[in-house]
Amino acid sequence: MTVPDRYRYAPFDDGPDPLAPPVDLRAALDRLGRDIMDGSSPRSALEELLRRGAGDTAGLDELTRRLWERRARIQRRNNLDGTLREVRELLERAMEAERRELFPDPSDDARFREARLDALPPGTAAAVQELSTYDWRSEQARADYQRIRDRIGQELMESRFQGMKQALSEVRPEDVERIRAMMADLNDLLLAHLRGDDTDARFAEFMRRHGEFFPENPRTVEELIDALAARAAAAQRMMNSMSDRQRAELQDLLSGAFGDPRMAEQVATLDANLRALRPGEDWTSSARFRGKDPLGMGEGAQVMADLAEIDALAEQLAQSYPGARLEDIDLEALERQLGADAVVDARRLAELERELRAQGLLERAADGSLRLSPKALRRLGETALSDVVGALRSRRGARDTRRAGAAGEPTGASRPWRFGDTEPWDVPRTIRNAVVRGRPVRIDVSDVEVVETEQRSRAAVALCVDTSWSMVQDNRWVPMKRTALALHHLVRTRFRGDDLQLITFGRHAATVDIGTLTALEGVWEQGTNLHHALLLAGRHLRANPDAQPVVLVVTDGEPTAHLEPDGEAVFNYPTTQRTLRKTLGEVDRLARLGASLSVFKLGDDERLARFVDIVARRGGGRVVNPDLDGLGPAVVGDYLRSRRSR
Template sequence: MTGYRYGRYVDGPDPLEPPADLRSAVDELGREVMEGASPESALRELLRRGVDGTTGLDDLTARVWRKRAAIQRRHRLDGTLQEVRRLLDEAVAAERRELFPDPDDDARFREAVLDALPPGTAAAVTELASYDWRSAQARESYEKIRGLLGRELLDQRFQGLKQAMETVTTEDVDRIRRMLDDLNGLLADHAAGRDTTERFAGFMRRHGDFFPENPRNTDELVDALAARSAAARRTMNSMTEEQRRELAELGSQAFGDPETARQLSTLDGLLQGLRPGEDWTGSARFRGDRPLGLGEGAQAMADLAELDALAEQLAQSYPGARLEDLDLGALVRQLGPAAGVDARRLAELERLLRNQNLLERAPDGTLQLTPKALRRLGETALRGVLDSVRARGNRDSARAGAAGEPTGATRPWAFGDTEPWNVPRTLTNAVLRTGGLGLDVVDVEVDETEQRARAAVALCVDTSWSMVQDGRWVPMKRTALALHHLISTRFRGDALDLVTFGRHARTVDIGELTALEGVWEQGTNLHHALLLAGRHLRRHPDARPVVLVVTDGEPTAHLEADGTADFSYPSTPRTLARTVAEVDALSRLGTALTVFKLGDDPRLAAFVDMIARRAGGKVVSPDEDGLGAAVVSDYLSSRRSRR
């Protein structure tokens, strides 16, 4: 029998992982944009917070900084010096035990030599370099010092060599020296601009086991070595002056021969010349109680550098930043596999938002929402508004626009519908569902028909600063999105114009209105807004004129003949007269005028009541949460009120 074994999927992203929820992400983006953020900053904010249970960049960054602080808080860099001191004390104690029972003068002379050793660790080790040990245990401990120093110096620059060289023979030392000599020759040729392709290949054949990174060419070899060498330099920079002096002196005892230290010093110089961009001068403050050896210290410094690079990548603050730039390998090394999964999900979300035509670059280089994204926002806004309408006891009509005339759109059949079937769409649905012509009720689509005359609608929204400071900015935008989506999808024959008015008024598209930022500006120029609304209505003489005004303040500005805005607070009789004159002009067109009054300003209440009576319109006073439902309900009722 064939057996099967199941385990964690390790070859890239989990294929069973649920896809990113784009709808939720677009809603989040839209909320940020409507509150005044640019799409660029809204996307950054979304990625920082995370979405749908995925850890955001802020949380990942916090984990990076916590790990960085933990490395410095737990460790100190004198581990090699402490171990050398321990081995030295062990060797001296063993030698004294060997000499103590011996009564001859040579034993007493040797004890005097040991008594006269300098207090410094490096000086004492150097002093004993030529000492003829009587104790085999003492000689072994002293040789361990030389082997330890050699391994630590190599581990500083060649990661993992210390563990691979727990025991070092004379042949090993000779091989290391040959490798260093060949390496320095290779790098010297590379620095001189010579072609090192063949020399590199021969070097890797002879010494490739020293380099688990498996570099493919000299440049990759230099990159790997320079990063480690720079970390070793920063380790030394982080020590005290006395510790650096001690280690420099001890270096000459590595493997019992100063040649190794000289070759490593030459290697460091070559690497610094080849990669001056590495951090060769940095340092860090370690304040813990766990000692690290030279190799471990270099690894700790390399980890700190990697964590710093990750923090910069996660901040996404540099020009052209993309989550695809994130070093996932480094993130997994430092924070674990779960962090890699979260980062991949965020990068995938960013990629989908860009690649599925939800975000695009404007001509000026800024990021903006696409029409597709705006449609999704409008659909969400309209759904919320219609839910509110139904909760208030109103019923949405499935019919749109002149009686009995098809709009060209279709929709799924629902119980009670009397519209004619759309046969092509119905049969297409059946074929797609079954592969044949097995017709079911779920396949049926009917033609939408218009029941009322087409309308020309002008939605005029107040964008003065009071709308921002009183929390009416986002409800106003959500209302415009909902109405725009309703008309563009259900009442396609209607013509909608969006007009904003502050000190001046202007016609905007839904994208501009969605991304509009609040600006401190005095003035509520309803006169100019109604002028633009009237111009829109006159362009559609065959349509029923509808004007919807959303405002929280009485008119305080009007447009002069030269195009300048005349502002005065409180409002002047001239501003009120010019505004009322434009209301009268709209009334003569047969316009259905509705004013949505926000707030409790008595002067505004008196003014809108007056113009409603004058124009045969009406005033609605919704709260901020009910604004969208009020506007959409009024629009629908205006269409039904007249055949």
């Protein structure tokens, strides 16, 4: 007994690939974060991400480029004179067959017929019209001439009804009569709808009688009008794209479609009705075709419809109109023009945008604008901290120019040294222990005592970052923000007892949260008011008297502004002695609080170098001169070093 197959394997073609990897939100968020930290708004950063794409997913710009490339290829490859060429070839074949038939006949009638053929006007359309009353001797010539009329009719119908040419591959008199009747009923229906009559019943009867001509199966008269108007407008744009001579010849030929002038009249009436019903369609534009591949009227209308579809898709991909969404993209049209891969990319971009919102990575602010959510900031902080930790393993680009201060605060007591202790020796007690042990006096490990220091359990940390224009101008803006993100994430996740305050300083200083700092835009503002920043840092340290005070300053220029007692920020460049004295006065106050002050000097400004050297001597702190890649590791490393010293 055979077991019937219970499984069938075939390509999956019903929607997105269920085995496709999920959208890489972390990489997308990192790119969003970089753009936002560089000064872009969250909305523009998201738009930029969708334009560029993510990973292997093509962005909107790439899809648009492919569309324009396809449009240019269509216009370079094709020409719109296909119907005229075919008619001309059929006419020449008919006349050649007729001449072969007449040549052996010695009669005057044969010579008269030959003279009539020789006297035909030079234009193809005029010759066809002239031969409409000619009585062909050759059956082959008669058939070719009838084929001209049928082909003109087929092309005319195909230009207004997609697929009609294939349905009329063999034209019989009864087929022509059915088409003429359909056209008459269609124009009556459209005229009634144009008058405002209730046409529902009339439409249902029309589809019952003539539905075979409309394989798209419109459900309402409005859907029928939409489809017909789009096709008729494409046919009109095709006519507009021809040369004046080509257009005149083709219009003359169309009057003889199927050998029945009523057919061209019905098409003209149809076009007029559709123009009145859908004036918003593009009836007037044109395109330039430079290729060698001839297109018939039906093919030309389809090409013009394709060009219009490409233009509409490009507008959808641009997302530049109010209320634009990626869900607006016509995926069926995109597949027709660019293939299934483009549809996959468009779906994944829409999924990326949807997931960024659904997972709470973007949120609406009170003013309606988009911003990064706390969850997104945590993820960006994780990435920034991960980069810093990796760089700390192979620390480069930083050098200490001065170091002062001690590890912790002495309590006045000492204790025996134990393996691993880093506290300084209590020299008098160590020597006394050696002397008490006996002569000769030799110091043994057991004699060593170390100074006991007070170990504080938490720290108050003030990170002061320079936001003057030079930070933006010299590409230090994003490294500064990523440094703040990394330190903020480290404190919030591993040292939650520490109190971190973020302080920005340009012409003025201000305390900010991490979200505000991340989205902060660089503005043209003169002044580096370190004095104000240190005032705020001191306020933060005094608000945490039980915590070890730590101040970290990131700057690329000497102080050029200070705060007057009335709150006015005074700027001078070059800096003045008053600005320097007020700034160094705050350094001294922080030193009296026992603060560990570290300055991270960006760039090689000589004035700044002299200033921070004074700061290091007076404040007992450190000066580090990192490169941009080493800024994050330097700041985070200094913070960790201050914790280890406690």
